[in-house]
Amino acid sequence: MGKEDLKTQQWKNIEEKPVKIDKWDTAALKNALDDGAKKVMLDKFGFKESHSLMDGRLFICTIAVGFAMFALIWDYFNPFPESRPVLIICVLSYFFLMGVLTVYTTYKEKGIFLVALDKDRAGVDPDNRWELSSILKKYDDKYTLSMNFIDGTSRKSRSGKITKSVAEFFDENGTLCIDRYEPEVRMLQNRIATDKKE
CATH class of the missing domain: 1.10.287 (Helix Hairpins)
Structure with a gap:
């Protein structure tokens, strides 16, 4: 294993460590969930992040x-x-x-923490755009993840959101349970993508 491969493996090991936060810190809870949704959209679906905003x-x-x-x-x-x-x-x-x-x-930003581009495989049509935003009010346990899809060709948009208690995604130690959170993000994305096809 070369030096570059070793560095890449070490970096992956660092990233795969579970996210642990102070479960009473609302901002930390929101940031951890936002980062989890971002990871799902970029790593699992293979979208590319746009930094235009x-x-x-x-x-x-x-x-x-x-x-x-x-x-x-x-x-x-x-x-x-x-x-x-x-x-x-x-x-x-x-x-x-x-x-x-x-x-x-x-x-313009409206609390959007991720703009992900679904690149056209043929490279002919404009990229489809996914925008993710979230809300978690102070002293509230209800986290709302909103997802907006904008079709690159027709410019039509579809959106959806989920609202869940943060307790569903964190254990008693304040560790983000990505195996519980990822299916929710995937289900929301699939629902919007299915509506788009119909």
Whole structure:
């Protein structure tokens, strides 16, 4: 076994370790379940992850930080009060872009944690798109996983969701039981895929 094979095997062993979290931490519960659903969609179904939503957020943040850096550099070479008009423009631009970012995350991302592409095997038609989002309110045990399918050709969408208690997927030690969670994700995906074919 070569060095690369050994590294790959070690990495797989690390990833296959069961996820253990503090079962009273709502954010940790949600993240563990989100990661489990992501793993099922990417590893079991073979979809490819798209980072377009995250790239949009990073683009907005980069421009905002660019304005802040420009203000800093301008003020260094042209000390206050000479730099006052430039500082005002840069500060206002930064806060405007933070508003744009808030609108983007609220109305565009909508809590989506995974965009997976079902590639057309022939490479002719556009990719089908699967979007996964979830909700787990603080001090609540009900986890809702929503899945949205967008057909690459017709642009029609179908969606579905499941709501279950997190206690169904974690044992008393806070370990995620992927063997109980994976069938739920698969069933939801299959239901939406079957509706799509019909």
